[in-house]
Amino acid sequence: MPHLAVSDVRAKYGSLEVLKGISFSIEKGEIVALVGPSGSGKSTVLRALMGLTPITGGDVDLAGERLNYSSSREVRAARDRMAIVFQQYNLFQNMTVMQNLTLAPLKIKRWDRAEVEAEARRLLGLVGLSDKIDAYSDQLSGGQQQRVALARALALKPQILLLDEVTSALDPELVGEVLDAIRKLAAEGMTMVIVSHEMGFVREVADKVVFMDAGQIIEAGTPAELFDTPKTDRAQNFFSNILRH
Amino acid sequence: MERILEQAPRFFSGPNLTLLFESAMLTLGMTLAGCLIGFGLAFVLVFLRQTPGLWALPLRLVCITYVEVFRRIPFIVVIYLVLFFIQTVTPDASLFTIAVIAICLYAVAYTADIIRGGLESVPATQVEAAQAMNLSRLQTNLRIVLPQAWPVIVPPAIAFAVSFIKDTALVSQVGVFELTFRGKELNNQGYSGILVFGTIAFCYFLLSFPLSLLGQHLEKRLATPRGERRTRKIRQP
Numbered sequence: 001m002p003h004l005a006v007s008d009v010r011a012k013y014g015s016l017e018v019l020k021g022i023s024f025s026i027e028k029g030e031i032v033a034l035v036g037p038s039g040s041g042k043s044t045v046l047r048a049l050m051g052l053t054p055i056t057g058g059d060v061d062l063a064g065e066r067l068n069y070s071s072s073r074e075v076r077a078a079r080d081r082m083a084i085v086f087q088q089y090n091l092f093q094n095m096t097v098m099q100n101l102t103l104a105p106l107k108i109k110r111w112d113r114a115e116v117e118a119e120a121r122r123l124l125g126l127v128g129l130s131d132k133i134d135a136y137s138d139q140l141s142g143g144q145q146q147r148v149a150l151a152r153a154l155a156l157k158p159q160i161l162l163l164d165e166v167t168s169a170l171d172p173e174l175v176g177e178v179l180d181a182i183r184k185l186a187a188e189g190m191t192m193v194i195v196s197h198e199m200g201f202v203r204e205v206a207d208k209v210v211f212m213d214a215g216q217i218i219e220a221g222t223p224a225e226l227f228d229t230p231k232t233d234r235a236q237n238f239f240s241n242i243l244r245h
Numbered sequence: 246m247e248r249i250l251e252q253a254p255r256f257f258s259g260p261n262l263t264l265l266f267e268s269a270m271l272t273l274g275m276t277l278a279g280c281l282i283g284f285g286l287a288f289v290l291v292f293l294r295q296t297p298g299l300w301a302l303p304l305r306l307v308c309i310t311y312v313e314v315f316r317r318i319p320f321i322v323v324i325y326l327v328l329f330f331i332q333t334v335t336p337d338a339s340l341f342t343i344a345v346i347a348i349c350l351y352a353v354a355y356t357a358d359i360i361r362g363g364l365e366s367v368p369a370t371q372v373e374a375a376q377a378m379n380l381s382r383l384q385t386n387l388r389i390v391l392p393q394a395w396p397v398i399v400p401p402a403i404a405f406a407v408s409f410i411k412d413t414a415l416v417s418q419v420g421v422f423e424l425t426f427r428g429k430e431l432n433n434q435g436y437s438g439i440l441v442f443g444t445i446a447f448c449y450f451l452l453s454f455p456l457s458l459l460g461q462h463l464e465k466r467l468a469t470p471r472g473e474r475r476t477r478k479i480r481q482p
Contacts (some may be wrong), residue, residue, distance in 0.1 A: 050377050057333070079379045090374035094392035094471065104378035136472040156378065 001064055001197055003028040009058035011048045018044050020215040021056075021058065026160070026208070029189040033202040033223075037211035037238060041086075042195040045212075046162040049193075050084050051075035064199055082108075083158035087165040089139040089145040097148050098133045101155045109156070116155070123151040127181045140185065143174030147181050154185070161185070163164055163194045199242055203227055211235045249440045256436050256444075263304025267339075268427040269448045275341060275423070276413050280406040286349070287357040291364065293359075308357075315354030317350035321415045323347050328419050344416040344423075348409065356402055363398035364390055374430075396430065396467035407453050424448055 002025035006007065011019040018041050034042040047053040047062065051069050062081055068074040091100050101120040105111045105204045108238050116177040124130050127147035137145050146166055153161055165177045181220045186205050187193065196202050202209060203223040210220045211230075219226060230236045290407040293301075294308035315323070331338045337471040367390045375385040392480035432438050466474065 052373060052377065076379050079377060084377050085376065086370065088370055090370045092371065092374070092389050094389065104380070107384065107388075108379045136470070138470050139472040 002026060002061075003030070003063060004193070005059075005061040006045075006049070007059050007061075009048060009060065010056045011044055011053050012056050013053070017056070018215050019048060020052075022212075022215075022217055023058075024208075024217065024220060026191060026193065026212050028191055030207040031186055031192045031194060031205050032208045032210060033194045033196055033206035034210050034212060035199070035202060035226075035238075036218075039214075040212040041215040042212050043164050044215075046084060046164050046193060048197060049078070049162060050082060051078055059142045081159045082162060083160075084162040084164060085146070085149050085151035085153050085166050087127070087168050089137070089149040089169075091145055091148055091152070093137055096134050096136055097140075100137075100148060102154050105155050115226065118178070120151070120155055123146075123154050126153050126184060127156075128177070141174060142170045143177045145173075146170065146178045150178070150181055152227070154190075156180070159191070161190055161192045163192060163196070165195050165197065167198055197242075199227070199239075211238065213238070249437050251438055252440055256431070256440055261431065262429055265424070265444065266446060268422055268424045269452060270450075271341070271421070272389045272410065272413055272423040273452050275348060275416070276406065276410045279345045280352045280409060282345070283349040283352025284356050284402060285355045287360050290353060290357045291360045292383075294361070295364075295382075297382075312354045312357050315351060316358075320351055320412055321418060322345075324416055324419055325349050340416075340419060340421045343419065343423045344413070347416065348413065352405070354411070355405055359401045359405065360394075360398055363394035365378070379441045380386045396464075400460055400464040403456065403463065406459065407456045409452050410456070411449060414450075444445060 005025040005179055007023045008021045009019055010017065010021055011204070022041070024032065029131075034045060036042055037224070044053055048055050048069075053055075055069045060078075062078075067078040067081075069078060091097075092103070093231060095103065098120060101123065102113075102116050104118075105116040106113060121130065121133070124133060127150055129147055129151070132140060132144060132148070137148070140148065146169075150166070166182075168177050170178065175198065179198065182192075182201075183205060194202070195204065206223050208220065209223050209226045211218050211226060211232075211234075213234050219230060219232050226235060227239055230239055281293065290308050290311070294305055296304055324344070327345050327350065328345045331343050331346065359459055363385070371389055371393065372385055375389045413423060414425040417429065420426065424445055428441050432441045
């Protein structure tokens with residue numbers, strides 16, 4: 001049984017159907033990358049999984065349990081098991097790095113303070129920011145903020161981590177440090193769904209690539225299958241355009 | 246002018262000064278009490294107004310109507326409304342209480358919009374990040390949104406309170422012994438109007454000016470990035 005199984009998930013913004021029946025699955029420890037042109041619905045898949053965009057149909061199973069998004073209580077239960085990192089980092093501006101990492105574990109999950117703080121220190125070490133523990137986000141570079149955001153998501157001990165274009169807002173020279181941090185997570189066996197435009201990185205870390213267009217999955221497979229021998233015209237066009245740059 | 250100089254020693258005598266001081270404190274007291282309570286209630290109103298969902302529609306409507314209506318009524322009319330309403334309910338309510346309630350009702354309507362503007366100035370992505378971590382709406386507002394909204398809320402809120410110190414002169418109309426009321430009284434006792442109201446004007450200035458300075462100080466402090474706010478520069482030896 002897969003760790004995460006998404007089947008026929010649909011979502012709407014008003015009357016516009018942005019996800020038209022999305023199905024894919026991930027084994028534990030795997031990394032799945034969602035790729036495709038802007039507006040294809042990649043980010044919406046992650047938002048729907050987090051209950052930030054309402055799901056209008058389909059099923060989501062995580063670790064053998066059905067996630068139901070029909071009531072706010074069920075949405076909370078789903079959010080309790082997953083964590084998301086946003087394109088714009090969204091660190092809480094009024095809090096230090098440490099406070100950002102410990103807020104939800106202490107106030108929402110009500111875990112033990114000593115353990116939470118020790119774990120926060122370990123995670124900041126993992127992303128290479130042990131010296132920024134008392135900094136506010138306006139004292140950090142974009143790459144540093146995004147690494148803090150990664151650590152903040154991990155502090156929730158999620159069963160699956162969702163990364164929504166986490167390097168798209170960064171200056172090119174800062175992309176590498178964030179990708180390095182994600183590589184470390186991959187090495188630790190973190191299960192992740194990644195939305196990314198960094199095709200080289202996707203090819204390197206992803207176990208499976210899902211190509212989306214206009215709210216549908218057009219083609220899915222291993223990185224080699226999709227990048228080298230795409231079967232559909234749309235995937236061929238997309239990858240040849242992207243890889244040409 | 247001669248009259249003023251001749252009256253001055255008698256006017257600035259102990260009892261008169263005590264009287265003026267007391268009424269100045271009354272003016273300040275009812276403004277601060279009304280504005281602070283009003284400010285607190287305005288937060289509740291804004292929170293209720295932001296309640297999501299269809300079932301909360303009547304609630305939202307009530308909140309919006311309250312703000313829109315009270316912002317369009319002259320303050321003096323609010324005072325009379327409160328006076329007559331309270332007097333029919335509890336005939337022995339003190340005039341001070343009535344004044345504070347009137348100020349409060351007015352302050353709620355005005356500061357609610359200031360607060361709402363402040364909360365809306367915080368990027369929605371901050372709220373989204375909090376939601377994704379399962380923070381409740383109240384937790385999100387108190388821990389994430391409000392701390393970031395203060396720099397936008399505090400300066401206009403204090404400016405409102407400062408300008409309201411002047412407007413409370415209107416409650417002299419219903420007989421509260423505040424500054425302007427005492428001024429009229431002293432004027433009726435035969436003191437020169439210029440002397441009396443010149444002094445009263447100076448008293449209003451003395452009440453407002455420190456508050457304005459406080460407002461400026463807070464504005465500057467809140468505009469400083471957080472990282473620099475707490476740490477004072479330590480001089481290297």
